[in-house]
Amino acid sequence: MDLQPIHPEPKSFLRRYVFSLDHKVIAKQFLWAGLLFLLFGGTLAMMIRWQWAYPMKPVPILGPLLLSKTGGAITPALYPAIFTMHGLIMIFFAITPILIGAFGNYTIPLMIGARDMAFPTLNMLSFWTFLVSQGLMIAAFFQKMGAAAAGWTTYPPLSDSVGTPGWGQTLAVLAIFVTGVSTIMGGINYVTTVIRFRAPGMTYMRMPLTVWGLWLTSILNILFVPVLGSGGLLLLLDRLFGTQFFIAGASAVNGGGDPLVFQHLFWIFGHPEVYILILPAWGILCDLLSFFARKPAYFYKGSVYAMVAVTLLSAVVYGHHMYVTGMSPLLGKGFMTFTVMISVPAEILFVNWLLTITKGSIRLEPPMLFALGTVFVFGLGGLTGLFLAIMSMDLYLHDTMFVVGHFHLTMASASFLASLAGIYFWYPKMFGREMNKTLGYAHFWLSTVFITLVFTGQLVAGYSGQQRRLFEPYQYQFLHHLLGVNQWTSYFAFALYFTQILFVYNFVASMFLGEKAAENPWQVGTLDWATPSPPPHHNFDVVPLVLRGPHELSDPEVIRSLGRDWIGQAEALPDERPVAEPARAAEGGRA
């Protein structure tokens, strides 16, 4: 039996709920912090949508509260700050903490049969560092010259001290650096935990695909977040100390810095980042589709290798963000080839999902519906990605709303819906209560329909030539006719926003009113469902001995001998001798 160290159960309130070392508590902290900022970032998005539907008209509700000086309307100076902060908040302070901070922390130790993360103190520090970065982000709003306004990509010269003077931009860049440090701390923990703390018998090829996705994401995080860190650091030096790394100067006299170098650093990080945000979602999808189709995941190893291939390729495609920067067409062709290549493993995953649910006994519970919704919006997003990957097409579509629609379908919609799938799925385990299913169904249908309409609306506007980030698009003659499309897109966006009231109510109220959850309400075999709901402080009384893969569903032998269609990963059949794989069993026990 593999003995694993764990910190003793804390007694005081502070150690138990605030400065907790327990991965389950830290996961909930990340979840709350992420959900709050999701609401916050969503509100900012509504302000952008308002401006595009009713340019320069006073914003209802929020306008009188926040913008009293301008009579409630958004000014041209404020507008860039709104979309910049929306992007930064959603990516770094909402999706990242929910998908990686919350699900990573909650599921990895439970799913691999560990009692906690490898470095619990580091885990706690990771959350508190993250909270500091969120604080810096909030502080950026209250600066004299306004919040960060150089776009989420923070390109110099727009982001240097001349382009966006004042502390707002500085604090936002600092916040990104600090949140990067938090992400790296988390990444070190996840990667080490998966390598060292798997229960005996939990081979890599028996790990749930959720864990695979999170693990690969963490590897990308520890490799590429520091690259963004280096860019942010040099940008801070430029802003605060007057260095000239990214400031183009009189090169004849004493050389010049180069703003383009920042774009390289940014996208060397930035392209892996989109996979950082989607790999955990893919992993969750792979598992949920199998669980709720009551079938083993189709071609499990194929999904694993496809995710590994995406992870590797994601490091060499970043140039497709920079086709129009004067990049050599030859280099561009190389990036184009890799970009098109990366869709092959993505297709393999997609086909695996479809074949997993084919002829399954599908149970359309809320988590499954959200998983299917994710497959749908990700499919749309992936297909529009092919347009942008091709250089000749990108010349036309670059910096239009088409790009915005594309990455909102993949990074935003798919991650958002997959997060919801995960929340509906693990909620009974996390909080020991069931969520209301009727509200869940309503939430699913409204959310999925509206989110699809919002971002296809953006695709249409972009394909018709509307550039992104315009304050008042209709001042251009050729965009006049797009007012209708944009207004309808905005109505759908408002509807999407207010639909989330259903979720907020369900999420909060179910903690008190929900039915007590059973140990394994979804009847699946992974280890996280082999402990009470919610799990005790040490997760498992006995570290389980894993005997099989994560998706042993509808196995005829299991049905015959146990009378049900699922079997736990660590559950032995009546006539089975519980032996882990020899290699791992020998390693068990403490040296």
Added chain:
Amino acid sequence: MSEAIAQMADLSRTGTAVPLDRGSSLRDENTAKLGMWIFLGSWAMLFAGLFFTYGAIREATARWPPAGLPRLPLGLPALNTLALLASSALLQLGLSRTRRGERAALAVFGAFSLGLIFLSLQLVVWTQVWKSGMTVTGGPYPSVFYGLTAFHALHVLVGLAALFVLWIGCASGRIGAARHLALSLWTLYWHFVGAVWLIIFASVYLA
């Protein structure tokens, strides 16, 4: 990281918590070391980003150093390189002495002192260069020089604080053959800081 291990207790099949001695188990030590390697690998990517920027800027500049800017001094930085290398070697010696159960306080203190000398000499170099008329705002060449060396010096500073605490630990006997995880982790870190310096010395001063 090492604190986390200190707080680890063993909840065995009986369900009772048995506190573990810090770094007493090979398994925990290997886990902690793996974590440290992953951290250093990750942090190396940050420095890689910095060197990438340096290379890209320099490649786009016709003359390096640009006209009108002084060449950087070589003597003191070379001496500094030796100091940091010797410091790394001494710390490694301290670690292996600790592992064998021999006294290592002197070696760790030596490593600390050499690190302190490095930082003091670095301060002298900065003053010299500044006085020769090269300020931070003078363009990309001074940007690279001050930016890279200052960010590296920050890492030296963190390392020095750790070495000081480790020295006290070695002197008081808290760190010994049975308990030296913190020492071995910080030794890895210190080697990393030294290796980064070698690249800075070779690329910023020599080349």
